[in-house]
Amino acid sequence: MEISELKTNQCVIIGITGRLDTTNYSILEKKLMDLIEAHNDKILVDCAKMDYVSSSGLRILLMALKKITMAKGKFVLCSLQENIREIFEISGFTNIFEIYATQDEALKVF
Amino acid sequence: MPIRFPKFSFFRGLAFRYSLFFTISIMIILFFPLVIAYASSSVLLLLKAQKEATILTEQTITEFENVLQPTELVPKILGQAMENPNISYVEVLRIARDFVYHDPVVFGTCLAFEPYEYSKGNYWYAPYAFEKNGKLNTRILGSADYDYFKKDWYRLPKLLGKPVWTEPYFDEGGGDTLMCTYSTPIYRVINGKRLFTGVLTMDVSLSGFERMVKNINIFKTGYGFLVSGKGRIITSPKSVMNNQNILNLAKVGGGRETMVAIRSMLEGKSGFNEMDGFEAKKNPSFLSYAPVAQTGWSFGIIFPEDELYDDLYTFLKFMSWMFGISIVILMFTTIMITRRMTRPIVRLVAATHNIGQGDFHAKLPVRKSKDEIAQLTNAFSVMQDHLRSYVLNLQETTIAKEKIESELSVAHSIQMGMLPRGFNTPANWELYATLDPAKAVGGDLYDFFYLGPDHLCIAIGDVAGKGVPASLFMMVTRTLLRAKAIAGIPISEVMQSINHELCQDNPNEMFVTFFAAIVDLKTGEMDFCNAGHNYPYIVGPGEDIRQLKARGGLPLGVNETMNYTSEKFCFKPREILVLTTDGITDALNTSNDFFGEPKLASTLAAMANKNTKGLTDSLIIELKRFSLGAEQADDITILALQYKNSSETNAQPMQTFQLKLKNHLSELDNIAVNLENLSEKWNFPAKIVMEINLVLEELFTNVVFYAFDDKEEHEIDLSFMLVDAHQLQMRLEDDGKPFNLLEKKVKDVFDKPLEERQIGGLGIHFVREMMNSVDYQRSGNKNIVILTKNF
Numbered sequence: 001m002e003i004s005e006l007k008t009n010q011c012v013i014i015g016i017t018g019r020l021d022t023t024n025y026s027i028l029e030k031k032l033m034d035l036i037e038a039h040n041d042k043i044l045v046d047c048a049k050m051d052y053v054s055s056s057g058l059r060i061l062l063m064a065l066k067k068i069t070m071a072k073g074k075f076v077l078c079s080l081q082e083n084i085r086e087i088f089e090i091s092g093f094t095n096i097f098e099i100y101a102t103q104d105e106a107l108k109v110f
Numbered sequence: 111m112p113i114r115f116p117k118f119s120f121f122r123g124l125a126f127r128y129s130l131f132f133t134i135s136i137m138i139i140l141f142f143p144l145v146i147a148y149a150s151s152s153v154l155l156l157l158k159a160q161k162e163a164t165i166l167t168e169q170t171i172t173e174f175e176n177v178l179q180p181t182e183l184v185p186k187i188l189g190q191a192m193e194n195p196n197i198s199y200v201e202v203l204r205i206a207r208d209f210v211y212h213d214p215v216v217f218g219t220c221l222a223f224e225p226y227e228y229s230k231g232n233y234w235y236a237p238y239a240f241e242k243n244g245k246l247n248t249r250i251l252g253s254a255d256y257d258y259f260k261k262d263w264y265r266l267p268k269l270l271g272k273p274v275w276t277e278p279y280f281d282e283g284g285g286d287t288l289m290c291t292y293s294t295p296i297y298r299v300i301n302g303k304r305l306f307t308g309v310l311t312m313d314v315s316l317s318g319f320e321r322m323v324k325n326i327n328i329f330k331t332g333y334g335f336l337v338s339g340k341g342r343i344i345t346s347p348k349s350v351m352n353n354q355n356i357l358n359l360a361k362v363g364g365g366r367e368t369m370v371a372i373r374s375m376l377e378g379k380s381g382f383n384e385m386d387g388f389e390a391k392k393n394p395s396f397l398s399y400a401p402v403a404q405t406g407w408s409f410g411i412i413f414p415e416d417e418l419y420d421d422l423y424t425f426l427k428f429m430s431w432m433f434g435i436s437i438v439i440l441m442f443t444t445i446m447i448t449r450r451m452t453r454p455i456v457r458l459v460a461a462t463h464n465i466g467q468g469d470f471h472a473k474l475p476v477r478k479s480k481d482e483i484a485q486l487t488n489a490f491s492v493m494q495d496h497l498r499s500y501v502l503n504l505q506e507t508t509i510a511k512e513k514i515e516s517e518l519s520v521a522h523s524i525q526m527g528m529l530p531r532g533f534n535t536p537a538n539w540e541l542y543a544t545l546d547p548a549k550a551v552g553g554d555l556y557d558f559f560y561l562g563p564d565h566l567c568i569a570i571g572d573v574a575g576k577g578v579p580a581s582l583f584m585m586v587t588r589t590l591l592r593a594k595a596i597a598g599i600p601i602s603e604v605m606q607s608i609n610h611e612l613c614q615d616n617p618n619e620m621f622v623t624f625f626a627a628i629v630d631l632k633t634g635e636m637d638f639c640n641a642g643h644n645y646p647y648i649v650g651p652g653e654d655i656r657q658l659k660a661r662g663g664l665p666l667g668v669n670e671t672m673n674y675t676s677e678k679f680c681f682k683p684r685e686i687l688v689l690t691t692d693g694i695t696d697a698l699n700t701s702n703d704f705f706g707e708p709k710l711a712s713t714l715a716a717m718a719n720k721n722t723k724g725l726t727d728s729l730i731i732e733l734k735r736f737s738l739g740a741e742q743a744d745d746i747t748i749l750a751l752q753y754k755n756s757s758e759t760n761a762q763p764m765q766t767f768q769l770k771l772k773n774h775l776s777e778l779d780n781i782a783v784n785l786e787n788l789s790e791k792w793n794f795p796a797k798i799v800m801e802i803n804l805v806l807e808e809l810f811t812n813v814v815f816y817a818f819d820d821k822e823e824h825e826i827d828l829s830f831m832l833v834d835a836h837q838l839q840m841r842l843e844d845d846g847k848p849f850n851l852l853e854k855k856v857k858d859v860f861d862k863p864l865e866e867r868q869i870g871g872l873g874i875h876f877v878r879e880m881m882n883s884v885d886y887q888r889s890g891n892k893n894i895v896i897l898t899k900n901f
Contacts, residue, residue, distance in 0.1 A: 023778050
């Protein structure tokens with residue numbers, strides 16, 4: 001898994017490439033928690049290139065959502081691949097997360 | 111649970127409430143007579159006081175007049191006498207002096223003459239006699255210093271030509287005392303003419319009146335006073351008032367009413383008036399007054415209003431005390447009486463309290479009288495007896511019931527234990543059966559067993575009735591089936607034989623609807639006989655569903671001579687035979703609707719692509735959803751048998767792949783890589799690969815994290831098996847702690863708000879959602895999870 005980070009005026013865009021699973025979720029966890037501790041409370045996670053996620057990965061996303069919601073910030077996801085979207089649906093996370101089809105659409109909410 | 115009585119408080123008790131009620135009632139009842147008595151008393155008192163004051167006024171005035179009458183009469187007679195020329199002045203003077211000496215109030219007399227009238231040499235001549243220390247002294251008045259011609263007592267009678275009472279004055283050089291003078295003009299007739307020659311006076315000392323006025327007592331501080339025609343106070347017991355103008359005094363303390371009263375008094379009227387203050391006293395008072403005849407004086411009596419009512423107030427105070435004491439006594443008495451009356455109730459409460467706590471032998475208080483409380487006590491006594499026998503009965507019944515229940519539960523475990531469970535599924539076949547009893551012991555049964563290597567006997571039945579008898583009948587039927595079924599014998603003959611046995615000794619006229627079949631596992635051919643049971647369903651792939659509507663005869667145990675016939679059926683690949691009992695179609699929901707045959711058919715059709723377990727489980731879930739918690743009325747039994755595609759399996763021998771893993775997370779990559787390879791080799795779609803990968807990761811991670819308490823290395827076996835072209839089976843084995851993931855609840859993943867969600871159950875939720883079936887076994891020291899995925 002690779003993680004890219006792009007800071008714009010509106011928010012921080014995190015891009016995930018490859019598999020987000022039990023072996024590597026802690027990398028994403030550290031990245032997101034560092035951002036949140038540095039008071040970046042507007043985060044967009046672009047999942048366009050993420051082709052696998054396990055419950056460990058979902059846990060990190062949920063943690064980030066909880067923390068940012070408490071800080072009254074905004075945490076959104078975009079560009080989920082079809083099979084990833086299915087996993088989100090099975091887990092019921094589509095009701096919890098704000099998910100947009102494209103990055104452009106997502107950026108409008110900040 | 112101990113029974114709690116509300117805490118008793120004195121203020122909520124009958125005694126307090128009754129006495130309070132009585133007291134308040136009596137206070138209200140007595141209040142009005144008291145007020146009326148007070149009002150009428152005060153009116154009567156006022157009338158009485160008015161009468162008394164008027165009488166006293168009149169009496170006093172009469173006394174004054176008695177005293178004054180001689181004072182007026184004597185000078186009048188002497189004056190007339192002096193008009194007679196034969197009577198000398200000296201004579202008159204002597205009589206007058208005699209009068210002064212004997213009269214109690216008159217203390218002096220003077221005969222004053224006009225200038226030079228008495229003798230040519232004297233301008234003034236006025237011989238004056240006055241009493242002092244019991245002696246009569248004489249003095250001649252008149253000088254430049256004492257010019258009596260200018261005094262009122264001389265001037266006024268001369269001017270008016272009639273006797274006059276003077277205003278009180280202090281006669282300096284004359285009587286040397288505060289006095290009033292009655293002065294009569296004296297005339298002499300000379301040459302037929304009546305000429306004024308002087309005056310004869312009688313001096314009245316006011317100290318005499320003072321004594322009389324001082325003696326007047328009315329109420330506590332009531333007093334009398336004498337006032338002259340011009341308003342000067344002649345005498346009163348209050349020295350400050352003496353010689354003052356009464357109008358000034360009235361202005362000091364009084365208002366309009368006082369002025370009205372005083373003016374009326376000075377006008378010479380008599381009456382009884384109320385005053386709103388007089389002199390220094392501002393409090394209301396009463397004034398009774400009347401004129402003293404001819405003198406122009408008036409006499410008045412003043413007494414304060416509050417003194418008039420003093421006695422009444424004292425009486426009222428006394429009455430109030432008496433009233434208060436009576437109320438206290440009344441309250442006390444009522445409390446005592448009520449307590450006495452409620453004492454048996456209190457005792458009864460204590461006794462019933464004990465009964466309530468479970469002491470059915472608690473002694474109730476004994477009442478000798480036949481009053482309501484005695485009746486209540488009797489009623490309680492009867493209730494206590496009934497309760498006692500009822501509880502005794504209940505205890506016996508409960509013990510008996512518990513005994514039966516424990517026996518029933520033993521019967522249930524025997525019955526359930528008889529049902530075949532672990533089953534070595536023959537190649538190309540899949541079988542699954544379940545029985546969910548309505549009561550502890552039911553009348554449903556299913557069975558399956560091999561008849562030699564190539565034949566399988568399956569059966570389902572429903573004994574009419576429930577409970578232990580039905581269960582026993584069912585066991586007999588099953589035993590008979592196992593004994594009679596032999597490969598090569600048509601099932602109809604087996605049924606006939608069972609029917610014969612069951613009819614032999616069936617005093618209770620019990621019967622069982624029964625479906626039995628012998629399946630040739632090689633050819634897929636089935637020889638079946640339906641003895642009055644529900645028609646079985648054949649669920650084919652692609653929602654193709656139909657019923658086997660062949661009747662082989664009446665239910666078993668009804669007619670001994672019944673001939674049963676059998677039918678043949680040949681399984682096509684992937685077809686499932688579904689046997690059910692009427693517990694499914696007759697299931698009720700809370701609105702009393704049946705699940706029914708059409709719904710069963712449509713439900714089964716919708717699950718055509720599932721395996722036997724998936725189909726059975728889904729049907730039961732659908733049934734539970736339909737009944738919405740309504741109580742399950744009948745046993746629910748399902749047996750499903752599927753024939754797999756023999757040609758496919760034959761053409762493609764079962765392919766397996768084994769993977770030995772260490773309990774380390776890095777093995778996840780290993781799993782992913784091998785799965786990728788397998789998917790290419792065995793040709794399953796990419797979507798499935800990801801789902802399988804996810805499920806395996808969740809399960810494997812679970813094992814790595816939670817299965818082992820030690821830090822040692824363990825081996826985890828993962829095997830893949832391609833059952834057919836559309837079904838993959840995976841087996842994950844570990845030697846960790848027992849963990850049945852099927853028992854784990856995942857409900858809270860969805861029901862709770864975001865903040866409370868547990869992430870832990872999510873992995874297991876994925877496993878259940880993404881696999882077609884999940885099985886768990888604990889075998890030896892191993893956890894075995896078997897996953898099936900259709901594609």
